[in-house]
Amino acid sequence: MTDLFSKFDPLIELRTNLLSQGQEDPFNLVMERVVSPTEAICNGRQTILLGTYNYMGMTFDPDVIEAGKQALDDFGAGTTGSRVLNGTYAGHRAVEEALKEFYGMDHAMVFSTGYQANLGIISTVAGKGDYIVLDIDSHASIWDGCKLGDAEVVPFKHNDIEAMDKRLGRIPEGAGKLVILEGVYSMLGDIAPLKEMIAVAKKHGAMVLVDEAHSMGFIGEHGRGVAEDQGVLDDVDFVIGTFSKSVGTVGGFCVSNHPKFEILRLVCRPYVFTASLPPSVVATAATSIRKLMHAGNKRAHLWENSKILHKGLTEAGFQLGTAEPQSAIIAVIMPDLEKGAAMWEALLKEGLYVNLARPPATPANMTLLRCSLCAEHTAEQVQTIIGMFQRAGKAVGIIG
Amino acid sequence: MDRAATAEKIAGIIEPFNKKGVEITEASTFAGDLEFDSLTVMDFVAAIEDEFDIIISMNQQAEIESYGQLIDAVVKLQG
Numbered sequence: 512m513t514d515l516f517s518k519f520d521p522l523i524e525l526r527t528n529l530l531s532q533g534q535e536d537p538f539n540l541v542m543e544r545v546v547s548p549t550e551a552i553c554n555g556r557q558t559i560l561l562g563t564y565n566y567m568g569m570t571f572d573p574d575v576i577e578a579g580k581q582a583l584d585d586f587g588a589g590t591t592g593s594r595v596l597n598g599t600y601a602g603h604r605a606v607e608e609a610l611k612e613f614y615g616m617d618h619a620m621v622f623s624t625g626y627q628a629n630l631g632i633i634s635t636v637a638g639k640g641d642y643i644v645l646d647i648d649s650h651a652s653i654w655d656g657c658k659l660g661d662a663e664v665v666p667f668k669h670n671d672i673e674a675m676d677k678r679l680g681r682i683p684e685g686a687g688k689l690v691i692l693e694g695v696y697s698m699l700g701d702i703a704p705l706k707e708m709i710a711v712a713k714k715h716g717a718m719v720l721v722d723e724a725h726s727m728g729f730i731g732e733h734g735r736g737v738a739e740d741q742g743v744l745d746d747v748d749f750v751i752g753t754f755s756k757s758v759g760t761v762g763g764f765c766v767s768n769h770p771k772f773e774i775l776r777l778v779c780r781p782y783v784f785t786a787s788l789p790p791s792v793v794a795t796a797a798t799s800i801r802k803l804m805h806a807g808n809k810r811a812h813l814w815e816n817s818k819i820l821h822k823g824l825t826e827a828g829f830q831l832g833t834a835e836p837q838s839a840i841i842a843v844i845m846p847d848l849e850k851g852a853a854m855w856e857a858l859l860k861e862g863l864y865v866n867l868a869r870p871p872a873t874p875a876n877m878t879l880l881r882c883s884l885c886a887e888h889t890a891e892q893v894q895t896i897i898g899m900f901q902r903a904g905k906a907v908g909i910i911g
Numbered sequence: 912m913d914r915a916a917t918a919e920k921i922a923g924i925i926e927p928f929n930k931k932g933v934e935i936t937e938a939s940t941f942a943g944d945l946e947f948d949s950l951t952v953m954d955f956v957a958a959i960e961d962e963f964d965i966i967i968s969m970n971q972q973a974e975i976e977s978y979g980q981l982i983d984a985v986v987k988l989q990g
Contacts, residue, residue, distance in 0.1 A: 642968070647953055663968040666953065674957065681966045875950060 529849070535856045537867040547571055548759075548887045553864055559892055559899075561882045562866035566839050567728045567809055568887030569759030569799040578798040579760075579791040586790035594621075595776060598787030606797040610766055613800050614735055614750060618772040621764045621793070623785050625724055625753030626652040628763030631781035632720065632749055633691065634660030641687035644678050644712075646670065646703070648696050648874045650722065659781075662689070669696070669874065672707050679715035688717035694737030695725035698873050698881070699832030700840030702726075706741040713746060720749040725838060728757030728803045729810040729886070754796045757803060762788050762796055809886040813839055816884045816893050823897035828910040832879065842868075843880040843900075850909060851878035857903035863896060912989055917963075918982045924962055925978075928955045937979030963989055 530536055535554065544552040548568035549560050569575055582602055592598035603621060610619035622628040633656030637643050643657050647666040657664045665682075667674040675690070682688055690712040692703050705721065712719045723736030731739030734757075738744040748769060754762035765775075776782060788796075814836075821836035824843060832842030845851030848869055855867040858880070866881040873879055884893075904910040912920075922935075929935065933945055941947045947955065956967055959981075965988040967975075975981050 663966075663970055665966055665968050668953070668957065677961065678966060681960070681964060871949075876948070 525848075529852055534852055535859060537852055537855050540859075540864070545570075549885050549889075549892060551864070553859065556859070556862055558859070558862050558864050559888075559896060560864050561884070561888075561896060562864050563885070564725070564756040564883045565759060565885050566725075566813060566883065567757040567759065567799075567803060567806060568885045569757065569802070572759070572799065572802065574802065575759065575795045575798045579795040582790040582794035588791075589789045590787045592786060593783055594787045595783050600787075600790050600793070602790045602793040602797065603787060606762075606793040606800070607764075609797045609800040610764055613733070613804055614744075614766045615733075616750070616766040617768045617770075619764055619766045620772070620775060620779075620782065621762060621788065622782055623763070623788055624761060625751070625755055625763035626655075627781040627785065628751050628753070628765055629653050629722065630656045630659060631779040632751060632765045632775070633657060633689070634781070635775055635779040636660075636718070636720075636749070637662040637687065637689040641689065642682045643689050643691060644675060644682075644717065645691040646675075646693065646696075648698065649691060649693065650697065650724075651872070653691055653693075653722065657691075670701070670703055670708075672704060672711060675708060676711045676715075679712065679717060682715075688712075688715060689720060690717045691720045691722070693725075694721055694723040694730065695838040695840065697725050697840060698868060698877075698879060699842045700725075700836075700838045700881075701833050702730075702737050702837045704741075705738050706743050709738070709743050709746045718748040719746065720751060721747045722751045724751070724753045724756055725840060727752050728806065729813050729839065734803055734806065734810060754792075754799075758796050758799045760792050760795045760799065762792060806886075813884060813886040816886070816888050816890075817841065819890070819893050820882065820884060820896060823893070824900055827897065827901050827904065829900065829904060839884045841882045841884070843882065845878040845880060846909065848878045850907060851880060854903055854907045854909055855880060857907050858899060861899040861903055863899045863903075912963075912986070914982060914986050917986050917989070920962060921959065921978075921982055921985065924958050925955065928958075935978055937977065937982070939978045940976050941978070941981075942976070959985065965989060 542551045542553050548565045548570050590598040607619040629652035637660050639661045641662040643662045644665045648669045665678050667678050695702050721738050726736035728734045738747050750766045752764050754760045817836045817839050821841050830844040868879040868881050870876045975984050
């Protein structure tokens with residue numbers, strides 16, 4: 512039968528082949544019970560979680576949970592409305608205040624997801640006739656935002672300052688320019704040379720948007736991200752972030768110092784034409800963000816965990832996405848999808864969950880086992896994880 | 912630069928990207944005949960952009976399917 516679904520046939524075939532060999536489905540895992548930020552019962556097994564982006568372990572913080580319960584009691588289960596109509600409660604204002612304080616910026620706008628934050632800000636700021644210059648390894652939400660806004664899209668090679676400079680220099684005079692970068696690139700866990708790149712963008716008169724989804728809470732002195740760490744946060748026009756990683760719930764945001772920023776609330780379609788976050792979610796987010804302002808010890812422990820795991824996996828003979836740990840993401844490069852899926856399953860049977868990432872989400876058609884550490888992982892858990900990787904890697908034949 | 916000179920330059924640039932040694936005509940398509948994947952497209956477009964000092968945005972790339980269309984686009988973009 513040929514219909515509109517025929518274009519999915521190659522993917523259906525790939526999955527059928529993979530699963531017909533008895534492989535557990537890497538994209539259909541169910542967590543039956545979540546014990547803590549680092550442990551769950553997955554497909555019936557006690558499992559250490561190493562692929563959740565729950566960097567700061569805020570999901571089970573007692574203050575965060577209490578705030579959510581209180582908001583459920585006081586404000587109900589949902590707002591049933593748009594932020595610009597009946598969907599702005601005291602809690603939505605409060606979480607925007609918390610973000611402004613966290614980043615030390617004048618304006619904050621909260622979206623229902625991180626995906627929508629990129630979709631909304633990019634498509635609204637850069638429209639027809641404007642130019643967007645962006646890293647080729649940008650997240651799907653950034654690409655979709657570019658498409659929605661109808662701007663001219665000009666990608667450059669990952670983290671290549673010279674390639675970016677050349678492209679900016681060729682944009683016709685008078686055209687609006689937006690440069691889009693990420694602090695941490697989530698596939699390989701590498702960071703961007705923001706200091707140099709932002710200087711180049713400013714030289715060409717471009718506005719700069721930086722997605723700090725994978726750095727909020729633990730990179731930079733105040734956990735504001737890679738731009739803060741490299742001393743260039745003041746030169747960033749828009750910081751995009753999410754509540755679904757370090758903050759531990761769901762939602763997205765943009766913070767900015769632009770004097771006209773507030774007008775975006777009226778013209779940004781992914782902000783206007785959707786229901787706002789439930790009161791319990793914004794209450795948990797605000798409480799979590801305020802606690803992250805004073806999380807120096809947790810940050811230090813997360814870095815320790817990342818360094819120990821990176822070293823342990825390197826010594827075990829695995830090929831990693833970065834030579835040195837640059838973030839709390841450690842990507843283990845697999846030879847191909849079949850071996851990657853087999854390794855993923857072997858780890859799951861050992862009692863470890865990691866993300867299996869495959870093309871087209873990955874750069875250079877790589878298959879990756881993506882590990883993201885949590886500040887709540889104990890030093891013992893990290894050692895256990897290294898042991899699991901060694902056994903699984905030998906069983907699957909990835910290491911000798 | 913006229914069409915003939917542009918075509919000659921592009922012929923030189925595409926050579927290292929044509930790994931299978933496909934015989935290229937103006938009707939050859941990048942996705943079909945040359946089997947360029949997205950990474951090859953990016954590197955190839957970057958090489959063309961740098962050679963002619965132009966920008967071929969992704970919006971414009973979407974309109975360029977064949978080798979002949981690429982030559983036409985580069986001639987036009989040089990103004």
